[in-house]
Amino acid sequence: xxMTGAQMVMEGLLREGVEHIFGLPGGAxxxxxxxxxxxxxxxxxxxxxxxxxxxxxxxxxxxxxxxxGVCFGxxxxxxxNLVTGIANAWMDSVPLVCITGAVIKALLGRDGFQEADIxxxxxxxxxxxxxxxxxxxxxxxxxxxxxxxxTGRPGPVLVDIPRDVFQQKAEFYWPEKVELRGYxxxxxxxxDEVAKAAELIEQSERPVLISGHGIHIAGAYHEVKELxxxxxxxxxxxxxxxxxxxxxxxxxxxxxxxxxxxWNNIAISESDLVIGAGxxxxxxxxxxxxxxxxxxxxxxxxxxxxxxxxNVRPAATLQGDARICLxxxxxxxxxxxxxxxxxxxxxxxxxxxxxAIRDTDEVLPQxxxxxxxxxxxxxxxxxxxxxxxxMWAAQYFWYDKPNSFVTSGGLGTMGFEVPAAxxxxxxxxxxxxxxxxGDGGFMMTLQExxxxxxxxxxxxxxxxxxxxxxxxxxWQDLFYKNNIVATPLKNPDFVKLAEAFGILGLRAxxxxxxxxxxxQAMNHAGPVLVDxxxxxxENCYPMVPPGAALHETIDLPAAPREExxxx
Amino acid sequence: xxxxxxxxKHTIIALVEDRPGVLNRIAxxxxxxxxxxxxxAVGHSEKQGLSRMTFVVDASTDAEQVVKQVDKLIDVVxxxxxSEEDIVSRELALIKVRADRSNRSQILEIVDxxxxxxxxVAPDSxxxxxxxxxxxxxxxxxxxEDFEVIELVRTGRVAMLCGPAVSHPPEHEEPERYQGFEPPxxxx
Numbered sequence: 001x002x003m004t005g006a007q008m009v010m011e012g013l014l015r016e017g018v019e020h021i022f023g024l025p026g027g028a029x030x031x032x033x034x035x036x037x038x039x040x041x042x043x044x045x046x047x048x049x050x051x052x053x054x055x056x057x058x059x060x061x062x063x064x065x066x067x068x069g070v071c072f073g074x075x076x077x078x079x080x081n082l083v084t085g086i087a088n089a090w091m092d093s094v095p096l097v098c099i100t101g102a103v104i105k106a107l108l109g110r111d112g113f114q115e116a117d118i119x120x121x122x123x124x125x126x127x128x129x130x131x132x133x134x135x136x137x138x139x140x141x142x143x144x145x146x147x148x149x150x151t152g153r154p155g156p157v158l159v160d161i162p163r164d165v166f167q168q169k170a171e172f173y174w175p176e177k178v179e180l181r182g183y184x185x186x187x188x189x190x191x192d193e194v195a196k197a198a199e200l201i202e203q204s205e206r207p208v209l210i211s212g213h214g215i216h217i218a219g220a221y222h223e224v225k226e227l228x229x230x231x232x233x234x235x236x237x238x239x240x241x242x243x244x245x246x247x248x249x250x251x252x253x254x255x256x257x258x259x260x261x262x263w264n265n266i267a268i269s270e271s272d273l274v275i276g277a278g279x280x281x282x283x284x285x286x287x288x289x290x291x292x293x294x295x296x297x298x299x300x301x302x303x304x305x306x307x308x309x310x311n312v313r314p315a316a317t318l319q320g321d322a323r324i325c326l327x328x329x330x331x332x333x334x335x336x337x338x339x340x341x342x343x344x345x346x347x348x349x350x351x352x353x354x355x356a357i358r359d360t361d362e363v364l365p366q367x368x369x370x371x372x373x374x375x376x377x378x379x380x381x382x383x384x385x386x387x388x389x390x391m392w393a394a395q396y397f398w399y400d401k402p403n404s405f406v407t408s409g410g411l412g413t414m415g416f417e418v419p420a421a422x423x424x425x426x427x428x429x430x431x432x433x434x435x436x437x438g439d440g441g442f443m444m445t446l447q448e449x450x451x452x453x454x455x456x457x458x459x460x461x462x463x464x465x466x467x468x469x470x471x472x473x474x475w476q477d478l479f480y481k482n483n484i485v486a487t488p489l490k491n492p493d494f495v496k497l498a499e500a501f502g503i504l505g506l507r508a509x510x511x512x513x514x515x516x517x518x519x520q521a522m523n524h525a526g527p528v529l530v531d532x533x534x535x536x537x538e539n540c541y542p543m544v545p546p547g548a549a550l551h552e553t554i555d556l557p558a559a560p561r562e563e564x565x566x567x
Numbered sequence: 568x569x570x571x572x573x574x575x576k577h578t579i580i581a582l583v584e585d586r587p588g589v590l591n592r593i594a595x596x597x598x599x600x601x602x603x604x605x606x607x608a609v610g611h612s613e614k615q616g617l618s619r620m621t622f623v624v625d626a627s628t629d630a631e632q633v634v635k636q637v638d639k640l641i642d643v644v645x646x647x648x649x650s651e652e653d654i655v656s657r658e659l660a661l662i663k664v665r666a667d668r669s670n671r672s673q674i675l676e677i678v679d680x681x682x683x684x685x686x687x688v689a690p691d692s693x694x695x696x697x698x699x700x701x702x703x704x705x706x707x708x709x710x711x712e713d714f715e716v717i718e719l720v721r722t723g724r725v726a727m728l729c730g731p732a733v734s735h736p737p738e739h740e741e742p743e744r745y746q747g748f749e750p751p752x753x754x755x
Contacts, residue, residue, distance in 0.1 A: 119588070123595050128641040131588075148641060181617075182584060182644040306635035 005135035006035040006166040009099060009159075012142030014042060015174060018070050020061060020426050021045045022054035022419075026074025027114060029101025031166035033072075046426065046455060049447040051078050053419035055085020056445070059094050060383065060406050060416075060423030066219065068095040068149045069423065075101045076114030079160070080121065084413060087125040089156040091410025092240060093213060095149035096156035097142075104164040105133060119160050127155030135168035140175055147178040152185025153304040154217060185303065189318035189325045197275075197299045197316040198332035201231050204273035204297075206341045208264075209233040210256060210285070213409070214278015214303065214322040215244035221402045223326035224277060225249075231333045234345055236264050238279045239394055240409040247378070247398030253345070254355075256550070257285040259391040261355070262542045263348035265550035268293050270344075277301040278322040281311040282410070291549035301325045352555045354542050355395050362535040363511050365389060365464045369396040372434055372462060375518045380432035381406060381424050385417035385441030388470035388540045393436045415444030418461070422448060425457040432460065432522070439465040439491055449501040452527050460521045461529040463494055466536045474539045479546070498529035507531040576605060576623050577630045578656060578726050580734045581637065581646040585611065585618045589642045596636045597624065606658075606723025617644060619734070621656075621725045647734055649726060656726035660704045661686070662695045665715040674714055681707045692717060700724075 003011065009032060013021070023045060025033040036045050048054045051073040058069030069089075073082045079100040089096040103112035119131045128148050130141045138161070145157040201207060211224050221244060228235045228251050235245045236253045245252055254261040256268055265287070268274060274296045279285070281300075286292040289311060300307075300314035301322055308317050318325040357366045369392045372382075378400050384390040384407045399405050406424055408416040421435035442463055452459055464470075473487040498505030504524050508517040514532065521528040541556040583589050590609065597604055605623045612619035624630055630648060638646045666674050667690065674693065678685060683697035697707050701724065708719060728734060 120591065123588075123592055124599055180641060183641045304639070306632065306639055310632060 001172045002169055003172045004031065004035065004166065005132075005138050005161060005168050005170070006031040007038070008135060008138040008170070008172055009142060009161070009166070010035045010039045010043065011172060012139050012174070013070060014039060016142065016146045017067065018043055021070045021072055022048050022057040022061075022423070023072025024048055024051050024054060024074065024078060025072070026078045026101065028075035028103055028163045029072060029078070029099075029161075029166070031163060032099070032101060032161075045072075046422070046451065048419065048451050050445070051081035052084050052415070053422070053445055053448045053451070055082045055096065055098065056088065056413070056416050056419035057423035057426070058096055058098075059085060059089045059092075060420035061427045062089075062094050062096060062423075063092075063216070063406050064381065064403055064424050065427045066217075068097050068146055070097050070099070073098065073100045074114070075103050075118070075163075076116045078114075079118035080116050083121060083125070084411075086122055086156045086158065088408055088411040088413045088416065090125040090127070092408065093154050093217060094156065095154035097145050097149050098156060098158045100158065100160045101166065102131070102160045102162040105162045106164075108162065118158065122158050125156070126158050129158040130160065132159060132161045132165055135165050135170040136173075138165075139173055143175050144178055144180065148180070148183065152183070186305070186319060187303075187321040187324055189301075189320040189328055191328070193316050193318055194325070194328045195332060197318060197329055198334070200273055200297055200299060200316055201233075201275070202334050202336060205338065206267075206271045207231075207233050207273040207275065207338075208236055208253075208267055208271045209275045209277065210236045210238060210268075210279055211241045211244050211277045212238040212279025213240035213244075214301070215241055216403050218278060218303075218322035218324075220278070220323035220326050221245075223323055223330060226330050227277075227326055227333060230330060230335055232336055232338055233275065234267065234342070236260075236268070238282070238285055239407060241279060242394055243399035243401060243403055243405040244278075246400045248400055255394050257282075257287065258544045259395070259540055259542065260285075260544075260553075261395075262352040262553050262555040263345060263354065265542070265544065265553040266348055266352075267345055268296070269549070269551040271296045273297050273299070275299045275301070276312075277326065278303075280304075280307045283311075286311060286550070287544045287552075288547060288549040291551070293550075301329075354556055356556065357396075360535065361511070363508065363514060363532060365466065365532075365534040365538055366392050366396050367511065368462065368464060368508075368514055368532045368534060369393050369436065371514045371518055372436075373397045375515070375522060376432060376434070378404075380404070380434050381428060383407070383417050383421040383424055383433065383435045385436075385438050386412045386414045387438045387441065387472075388466075388474065388538075389436050389438045389464040391471075391540045392464070414438065414441035417441055418445040418448045421459045421461070422452060422457060425459050433458075434460045434462060437461055437463045438470065439463055439467060439489055439494075440469040443489075443491070446497070449498065449503055449527075449529070453502040456526055458525060459527050461527070463529065463531050464534055465491065465494065465531050466534050466538065467491055468536055470538075471540065473537070477537070477539065478543075494529060494531040504528045505531070507533065509533045576625065577648055577650045578654065578724060579622050579624060579630070579634060579646065579648050579650075580726055581620045581622075582612060582614070582644045582734060583618050583620060584642040584644065585616050586642060589618075592640050592642060593620070593637055596633055596640070600633055602630070602633060606721070608658075608723045608725045621723070623724050645734065649728060649734070653729040654726045655729060656700055656724050657698055658701060658704060658722050658724050660697045660708070660719065660721045662697065662708060662711060662716060663718040664693055664695060664711050665691060665717055666693045667691045670714055674711070677707070677710050683707065
């Protein structure tokens with residue numbers, strides 16, 4: 001069948017099962033937009049206000065569906081606006097397919113209007129990218145792009161297509177199989193290593209299991225739970241691993257690392273075995289690397305060969321897909337009681353109640369997060385930006401719903417929270433989506449409120465408004481002699497702002513207003529923005545100071561532990 | 568493995584797709600880590616559509632991590648650090664030397680000793696072609712400096728494993744179980 005290049009792209013997306021696209025048109029990708037109506041409503045396109053939002057929305061969509069997210073941008077500034085979103089997906093191993101328009105072939109490399117060498121720019125932040133010079137190649141390229149993006153360690157792929165290639169007519173041929181000589185992700189671990197790992201677990205007196213984003217990616221929820229229960233292992237989840245293991249499970253310990261639970265950081269330091277499953281021993285997790293888990297042997301379950309041995313030297317390496325690796329391991333692992341270790345951990349938790357909330361007159365940000373937990377019972381998706389509010393959302397919420405915590409981890413992209421919530425809501429139309437926003441980050445992408453109002457997505461925004469770039473202020477406070485520079489924020493009136501966009505705006509200034517306002521937001525059928533006016537200078541604890549080791553964690557000043565009530 | 572400025576070097580060979588941008592992708596991985604590529608040689612391999620590269624990287628830094636990163640590139644079929652293995656390595660140099668009637672025979676003598684060749688003769692210059700490992704080329708150039716080297720061009724190292732070993736796994740050894748497997752990401 002003869003088609004234009006643009007039709008081939010849309011046909012290819014359809015065959016790859018794409019249902020939703022986020023994007024913004026421009027001169028170079030106009031032919032692609034010309035082909036969209038033909039594929040509506042099988043494929044729906046959502047018009048964003050800035051391409052960065054398209055990338056973040058597609059990224060979040062991918063995180064919660066497991067399918068590749070798709071975004072469109074035009075050449076030049078359209079493409080460069082995608083860069084932050086692509087880098088974010090790259091750092092967090094999210095499958096993203098970005099299709100950008102390029103100037104016509106004759107203008108490539110000649111500084112044509114709105115030209116940017118986007119394939120050159122994105123080499124370091126994509127798993128692979130393509131510049132398509134002939135429409136005949138498009139079906140093959142689309143097929144490969146999805147294959148590369150979604151298999152192995154997932155990641156973003158960019159396809160750049162010049163305007164005249166979109167317009168070129170050629171025969172559409174859909175390849176059934178993808179053969180890439182240089183790309184064969186290994187999925188099955190070495191059986192000898194699996195046996196060694198099972199033995200190490202059996203011998204271990206003081207093990208910890210740290211599970212990461214790989215559990216979500218591989219869909220290994222059942223397997224990781226089986227391993228923990230079978231071998232009796234305390235489970236710690238990295239920031240991106242949160243909601244990979246039930247948050248209210250008796251074996252669950254919370255997050256480790258820079259703002260992790262005090263007991264976790266001590267447990268890791270004292271452990272004799274660390275099982276890292278689908279995580280990469282990131283610097284925010286390990287603290288000072290040379291003092292990370294000094295007494296422990298390490299089992300690393302990891303799909304990416306380049307991550308093995310990068311930060312730690314494992315005693316056993318299960319290189320492969322996390323789900324398959326865990327299935328193999330679960331066959332060999334033996335059950336074992338570890339009463340001393342668990343009573344020691346319980347004692348640590350009692351002595352250092354890392355996440356107790358102080359009784360204050362002011363609204364504490366932690367109190368807001370916990371109130372949202374109590375109001376929703378955890379049955380919602382939580383999206384966050386980056387900073388203090390993100391850490392509190394990781395600490396003060398118990399995620400029992402698999403894959404319900406969506407956050408920017410590796411790149412730490414402020415402003416992720418607004419467009420990411422769009423992606424989650426599109427992917428999960430019947431579900432409650434709470435976007436926990438920092439007031440700083442919210443200001444970076446708030447233009448998307450217009451998009452949200454247009455499509456009527458009922459997202460609930462909770463701005464944790466402390467009128468400051470909170471995490472940076474915390475560092476100025478703790479490590480720069482409280483020299484507060486460029487962190488106080490002069491914010492707009494967020495309630496009026498919401499109303500200007502046609503969104504319900506609410507505010508809570510006092511503690512007793514928090515609960516009712518959350519209820520009001522939940523009962524409203526459309527999008528809502530709540531401005532929570534919280535204490536300005538609350539610091540986020542526990543904290544491992546930069547460059548310090550995990551055992552040097554600064555704990556929250558001791559406070560009585562409260563019970564959490566869920567309605 | 569030669570010594571220069573007391574630093575060891577890594578010799579790395581790679582089999583890559585013969586496509587635009589491949590060199591850029593590979594070079595980008597080394598650049599990101601601040602590693603300097605000392606020499607690089609690329610040309611067609613025995614396989615259709617694949618090129619073989621040899622590059623020499625300053626080994627004062629740990630190259631293992633970057634080799635793994637480069638191996639992940641879709642266009643890289645195989646990459647291997649062969650610094651510790653038995654290899655044959657050569658480079659080719661063209662050396663233009665100021666030479667006239669008075670000293671030409673002296674230069675020819677040196678060229679002879681090094682089994683090099685004269686490939687161009689002009690009234691006051693000659694071009695010498697030399698092949699060998701870097702040490703040999705270095706020594707030759709050093710001796711020729713007495714006569715004024717006008718221009719020097721070197722290809723950089725090309726290397727190959729000794730014996731029947733090849734620098735990539737034969738394709739039929741691809742484990743069958745990896746094929747036709749549903750990508751786990753979409754199989755939730």
